[in-house]
Amino acid sequence: MDIALDMSVELVASPWAATFYELVNAAERGLLVASPFISNRPLTRIVEIIEGKQSLDNMHVDIVTNLAVDSLLSGSVDVAALLYLAQSIPNSTVTYLPSLHAKIYVVDTKAAVITSANLTNKGLAGNHEYGVLLRDPVLVSKVRTDLTKYASLGNTVSLDTLTALTRAAQQLKTVRQRADRSIKAKLRAAFEQRTEEAELELLKARAKGKTTHGIFCDTVLYLLEQKGPLRTVELHPLMQQIHPDLCDDTIDRVIDGVHFGRKWKHYVRNAQQALRRKGLVGFDAQYWFRIV
Secondary structure, three states, rough: OOOOOEEEEEEEOOOOOOHHHHHHHHOOOOEEEEEOOOOOHHHHHHHHHHHOOOOOOOOOEEEEEEHHHHHHHHEEEOOHHHHHHHOOOOOEEEEOOEEEEEEEEOOOOOEEEEOOOEHHHHHHOOOOOOOEEEEEEEHHHHHHHHHHHHHHOOEEEEEHHHHHHHHHHHHHHHHHHHHHHHHHHHHEEEEEEHHHHHHHHHHHHHHHOOOHHHHHHHHHHHHHHHHHOOOOOHHHHHHHHHHHOOOOOOOEEOOOOOOOOOHHHHHHEEEHHHHHOOOOEEEEEOOEOOOO
């Protein structure tokens, strides 16, 4: 069923990197970002775009994120990339706001994206994310105001602090690596065994009440409905993005009749052909498409 949307509201689904960078390029005065997780490449690209526009003196870039120790240690927040952005763009701020979970991107008063996607490579192009893009100036201004007020509950982080955090994060990672190496082999083996057991339980939960064929049939129909006609080579990476456990090229395992691993493309082909025989999809020698 088609959903009628106001022209000032758009749905934004993965991958949306091109849309995000187009919005950054359209910014004239301010880019406001709230994201718990942040990686290097998106921040580097933001700097490249703004430098390319020669608008460093006029552009304000404000980043709101969660600089928790766990995030720094795991690399969920790349503090070195934040330092690079702060050094590259004079009118920029980084705000530390604990418990931040919102992912919001605001460009001037032109546009605001409210989404599930973090400002990471996976958030922009890898994970299955979803959100809305608002272009109504009144709504965008409201989002900016609300986010700015919320950000004021946090603390602005200085360049000196970002430098110190970058150094501390690297030291933490080094200490952790040493600690990991010092764990006794017996303890490590036990940990790996428990991890494998947990992964097996997760796979069993994934397989319960399902078949590989049914999962792939449902996903083929979903992708063709969402994306439109697709070639098989386009369908495969989308399928792997949604079902990384089933489409894992490194394993070959059958659990409760569900196949996990290397033969996944074979089962996808079977699903395509079965749907074609049922008259649910068509194939024009190049593209697969839904039949309504």
